[in-house]
Amino acid sequence: MRSIVLSAFLILLTAACASPNGTGPQENLNILVMGSGVDQTSVPRNSSAFKRIQNALAEELQNAGFRVYDETALALGAQSQSNARRTDAEMIDMARSIVHPPIDVIVVYGLYGDVQDKGYARKLTSRVSGRMLTVHSGQRLGNFEVSLPSSISISANCDGVCLNEALGKSARELASEAGAVLAVKLRDLASPSVRSVEPSGRAVGSQGGLESTYVLAFDGFSANELGTMEDHITHLSSNTHLRLLRSGLSSSKYWYETSSNEAYLLRSLRLLVDDMGISATLRYSGNTFRMTKISQRKVRN
Secondary structure (H helix, E strand, O other): HHHHHHHHHHHHOOOOOOOOOOOOOOHHHEEEEEEOOOOOOOOOOOHHHHHHHHHHHHHHHHOOOOOOEEEEEOOOOOHHHHHOOOOOOHHHHHOOOOOOOOOOOEEEEEEEEEEEOOOEEEEEEEEEEEEEEOOOOOOOEEEEEEEOOOOEEEEOOOOHHHHHHHHHHHHHHHHHHHHHHHHHHHHHHHHOOOEEOOOOEEEEEEEEEEEEEEEEEEEEOHHHHHHHHHHHHOOOOOOOEEEEEOHHHHHHEEEEEEOHHHHHHHHHHHHHHHHOOOOOOEEEEEEEEEEEEEEOOOOOO
């Protein structure tokens, strides 16, 4: 019986790379652009040059077809804007607090300006350096760094507001270069690998190349039922890793790393219990799926 159930679900995993509505893989990601400023040598977040870079970088990613959101518009609170220096942990926590829309990736960047005195003139070089992080796991997806090929000449007494304005003038060019680099990296991460379909041809859900982490909790199931579920879950995608966190007499909890999205997992788990003939409740909150078996008494004739 266990092999029959597993085989039935493997049939549902017929591959098809194209999205039915013709949208690109980048449209499956919700991206939040956030300035760090934790490096004391970087330009503070509350400077006008920093804000111009953030706006230009978000615009470049939008032009590349990504869904990009602004942290101020998403009402992250006054603390988000008042803290000029903040850590990765703080930014990930802020991104996790956003429910509508759920954020998949944060692009964290810092702006740097270096002034060199050549004796005959002062030269300003600028660069943007950053990294991409998944919101659920905090995993680093890659780094990027872009600098302008040529420096800017500034006056001998250019400092403070003058220096900030000079940095701001390079925002468009810097953001354009950084946006092009990020677009390539994010497209690779978002490339769809599998789209599951039912035998009737009706789509079940999509999977993307971006790996996410979930907690799967099962309550009230027998050892044999849990074993069948484990086999099914490990075959949902070619890019999965299932780790047992806790096991009891009738409950288990797993750490699940996969390229499958939430809708795909929710639909697949519902199909699994239906095929096994089990009644259960299924809830999803945060990054946790919790399935509880509903016990049914047999009626004697």
